[in-house]
Amino acid sequence: MNAPTSWTADPLDTAQQLADTFALTAAERDKQGGNPKYERDLIRQSGLLGLSIPQQYGGQGSSWNTIFKTIQQIAQADSSLAHVYGFHHLLIATVQLFAQPEQYAPWFEQTAKDSLFWGNTLNPLDKRTSAQQISEHEFIFHGDKSFCSGSIDSDILLCSGFNDAGKLLIGVIPTARDGVSFLGDWNNMGQRQTDSGTSHFEQVKIHRDELLLNPGPLSTPYSSLRPLIAQLIFVHLFLGVAEGAYQTAIATVKTQKAWSKSLAENAVNDPFTQKHFAEFYVQLEGVRLLAGKAIATLQAAWDVGESLTASQRGEVSIAVATAKIAATNASLNITQNIFQVMGARATTAKLNIDRFWRNVRTQTLHDPIDYKYQEIGEWVLTGKVPDPSFYS
Numbered sequence: 005m006n007a008p009t010s011w012t013a014d015p016l017d018t019a020q021q022l023a024d025t026f027a028l029t030a031a032e033r034d035k036q037g038g039n040p041k042y043e044r045d046l047i048r049q050s051g052l053l054g055l056s057i058p059q060q061y062g063g064q065g066s067s068w069n070t071i072f073k074t075i076q077q078i079a080q081a082d083s084s085l086a087h088v089y090g091f092h093h094l095l096i097a098t099v100q101l102f103a104q105p106e107q108y109a110p111w112f113e114q115t116a117k118d119s120l121f122w123g124n125t126l127n128p129l130d131k132r133t134s135a136q137q138i139s140e141h142e143f144i145f146h147g148d149k150s151f152c153s154g155s156i157d158s159d160i161l162l163c164s165g166f167n168d169a170g171k172l173l174i175g176v177i178p179t180a181r182d183g184v185s186f187l188g189d190w191n192n193m194g195q196r197q198t199d200s201g202t203s204h205f206e207q208v209k210i211h212r213d214e215l216l217l218n219p220g221p222l223s224t225p226y227s228s229l230r231p232l233i234a235q236l237i238f239v240h241l242f243l244g245v246a247e248g249a250y251q252t253a254i255a256t257v258k259t260q261k262a263w264s265k266s267l268a269e270n271a272v273n274d275p276f277t278q279k280h281f282a283e284f285y286v287q288l289e290g291v292r293l294l295a296g297k298a299i300a301t302l303q304a305a306w307d308v309g310e311s312l313t314a315s316q317r318g319e320v321s322i323a324v325a326t327a328k329i330a331a332t333n334a335s336l337n338i339t340q341n342i343f344q345v346m347g348a349r350a351t352t353a354k355l356n357i358d359r360f361w362r363n364v365r366t367q368t369l370h371d372p373i374d375y376k377y378q379e380i381g382e383w384v385l386t387g388k389v390p391d392p393s394f395y396s
Contacts, residue, residue, distance in 0.1 A: 011050050015066060018050050019074035027081035031356040034084070037196040038188075039156050043085055048119040056093040061109060062116030068233075068303045072240045072295070079244025080251070083363040084197035086244060088123075088154035090237040094230075095122040095162045099176060101227040102216035111160065111176060123158025123179060125149045125203040128172055128221075128394045133205055135165030135173040143173070143210040149203045155179070156186050156199040163205070174221055175210045183208035194359070194366030221394075225317040226310050228392035229302065232317075232324045235396075236298055239327045242335035242364050243291050249360035250284050253342040256350060257281075271345075280345045287334035294327040318389025321396060325376045332373050335364040371395040 008021045055071050057063020071093050079086035099108045133147035145165045164174045183206040190201035222228045260271040268274045301323040339361035379390040390396040
């Protein structure tokens with residue numbers, strides 16, 4: 005593989021370097037599944053893992069616009085790597101929102117210094133992991149967690165368990181902590197290199213100062229920005245995949261003759277082909293504009309900080325839900341219908357072009373889009389903004 009020998013100072017240029025490299029092997033690696041260790045190490049080397057870490061801790065302190073754009077760029081080539089890379093930044097944000105600087109400062113400093121990759125074993129819907137307090141300063145996490153994207157080959161884990169009172173406790177631990185293991189059982193039709201399988205906690209010790217207790221999960225309007233960041237990661241994941249499929253279709257059609265009944269000689273001059281591409285373009289432009297609006301509202305809320313009101317948070321949730329619906333629909337439509345313009349030869353297994361559709365079809369099921377419609381419809385008719393949860 006022709007890996008970059010040096011990295012630029014511009015994060016967007018760096019993300020493009022990564023995307024160009026990942027594109028060379030994305031189709032074949034999708035077939036293989038498993039852990040993309042080499043590619044994850046390239047992300048480590050690129051310096052992009054420090055984008056969301058504030059400058060005072062050694063990171064770049066980049067804007068959310070820059071972070072989301074890098075996710076989008078990588079997703080154009082490889083949505084699995086964009087997924088785990090995006091979740092890394094989500095987990096960094098989670099700690100900022102759920103904890104205080106005196107707690108997370110050393111984690112951020114070490115992450116920036118050593119280019120550490122954060123992995124996810126949070127999944128608040130899976131309650132199979134218990135959190136038992138065994139002393140004043142120590143807890144035991146025990147059980148399984150499903151859908152743990154990016155957990156394998158991570159350096160730090162965000163983990164969670166439920167105590168006897170049913171309260172969710174979230175901790176930050178080294179992935180190499182005794183008792184942590186991964187089953188490697190992720191074998192789904194899409195997002196095949198996200199390592200989103202099961203993690204197992206066998207009497208894992210969690211220290212009190214590793215738990216995110218102040219202000220804790222979703223306890224304030226500001227801390228409740230966390231799920232909206234997650235949803236915007238998905239928006240840019242879907243948008244990037246759709247753009248990648250779109251560009252693949254353009255490159256393919258430019259080399260093709262028109263259908264035998266067409267009055268045009270080349271496919272690019274066929275009016276029906278042109279109509280399809282016009283529809284793709286309009287859908288993509290709509291998502292880009294809505295995503296840009298959602299980013300702007302999120303950044304403004306992020307900058308307000310702890311004094312963010314529930315009403316201000318609600319404005320972000322509506323903007324994000326709107327972009328999520330548009331990105332879901334556009335990505336599914338484009339990744340399915342590119343075959344209408346590329347023709348039967350594009351379905352060969354060697355090209356593996358169906359991975360674009362399989363990836364967005366898999367990831368768009370993360371949480372039901374019907375409930376995004378419900379949230380927006382309720383807001384339109386009653387003015388009520390969505391209640392904060394881990395999915396809205």
